[in-house]
Amino acid sequence: MDTGEFYRDTWAEIDLSCIEENIRSFRHLLPDTTEIMAVVKANGYGHGALPVAKTALEAGATYLAVALLDEAVALRKHGIEAPILVLGRTRPEDAGIAAKYRVALTVFQASWVSEASSHLQDGQQIPLHLKVDTGMGRIGTRDKEETQELVRTIEKSPHLELEGVFTHFATADELESPLVEQQFERFSESLAWLKETGAAPRYIHCGNSAASLRFPEQIFNIARIGISMYGLAPSGELKNVLPIPLKEAFALNTRLVHVKKVQPGDTVSYGATYTAKEEEWIGTLPIGYADGWQRRYANQGHAIAGGVKVPFVGRICMDQCMVRLPYEMKVGDPVTLIGEQGSEKISMDDVAVQNDTINYEIPCLITSRVPRIYKKSGRILEKVNVILNF
Ligand SMILES: Cc1ncc(COP(=O)(O)O)c(C=O)c1O
DSSP states (O other): OOOOOOOSSEEEEEEHHHHHHHHHHHHHHSOTTOEEEEEOHHHHHTTOHHHHHHHHHHHTOOEEEESSHHHHHHHHHTTOOSOEEEOSOOOGGGHHHHHHTTEEEEEOOHHHHHHHHHTOOTTOOEEEEEEBOSSOOSSSBOSHHHHHHHHHHHHHOTTEEEEEEEOOOSSTTOTTOHHHHHHHHHHHHHHHHHHHHTOOOSEEEOBOHHHHHHOTTSSBTEEEEOGGGGTOOSSHHHHTTOSSOOOOOEEEEEEOOEEEEEOTTOEESGGGOEEOSSSEEEEEESOOGGGTOOGGGTTOOEEEETTEEEEEESOOOSSOEEEEESSOOOTTOEEEEEEEETTEEEOHHHHHHHTTSOTTHHHHHSOTTSOEEEEETTEEEEEEOGGGGO
16 A cells, blocks of 8 residues: 555654564574564554565565454455464454465364364365463463363364464563463473374464563574564563664654744643743644544653754643744754654653553554655655555
């Protein structure tokens, strides 16, 4: 999808060279026998599933993962041929869609297997990845009987093939968590249960970004890399001990649409929660909570204008918000909300910490109303504007 242009002064810039370098760094870190599954769910953590998937595959990933069947179908419809795994539960009645689009599904309920199989026709086949819950407490089989019954039910169906077995860590991003070791042990145990049934799936996986960064030799034969492919550390703790450089791909920019001088006592925005203490220059930015610049960011944090950090003042409105400028700036001057300007930088982590959340959430929240500009090697590759394309 490339509508070419957009007609607003707020946009995200995604540097695909960073994604490429991050995947290459993981390729060097991981053993040659460990493949990379690039996690592009939630529209590539807000970065754009299609361009990220293409870049990751070119850079060495061999598999893609999404959360929903719809996300997998969308990638297929845009020409992605690589294998795709849906990490969440797919409705059994939609198994035919998975077969049609050659999508691998996650499975953890024997009843699901029988039902899905009944929705498939002669010649239709889907690869399945069995999910074991070793401590995340979300989805997955939890005991031997349940796991082996599931494997046997899969074996009975001519339509289903057990391609993989996997689990997901709850605390791999915490350096001192004993749960990680426990989950490794429970996963080994489940692999033994599988062996007893005679099943030998091609893929065994447990490494999200954090586990892949910390235990590259122990995460079996495919790593599920999400957050760090986008250049972000899985946690503050891990940021200090990264074995590879991570390059942040996402920047968020806007421009001043209005600049005015206010007097002491004048207030700014809904609720009049900000009061000028002296004569102040206030700049208005055309970005608000409908763009994913959340209302809870009110009166917190900074943007960068004129190469200096400028504080947000007053409540964030649906489409606009305000910053206090150190001097009179011009309408049209660029303002960086995430990224670098001059010698200043605001990272995704800065925004996350400031707003009491994790870096994962920030780009996911930037809505489709914000056009994305894709760059590679300093050149613009593509502009995507969903407003003109809904
Ligand atoms: C099952 C599963 N695997 C892998 C990932 C990727 O994790 P990360 O983004 O921490 O690399 C996720 C993300 O939430 C996930 O749910």
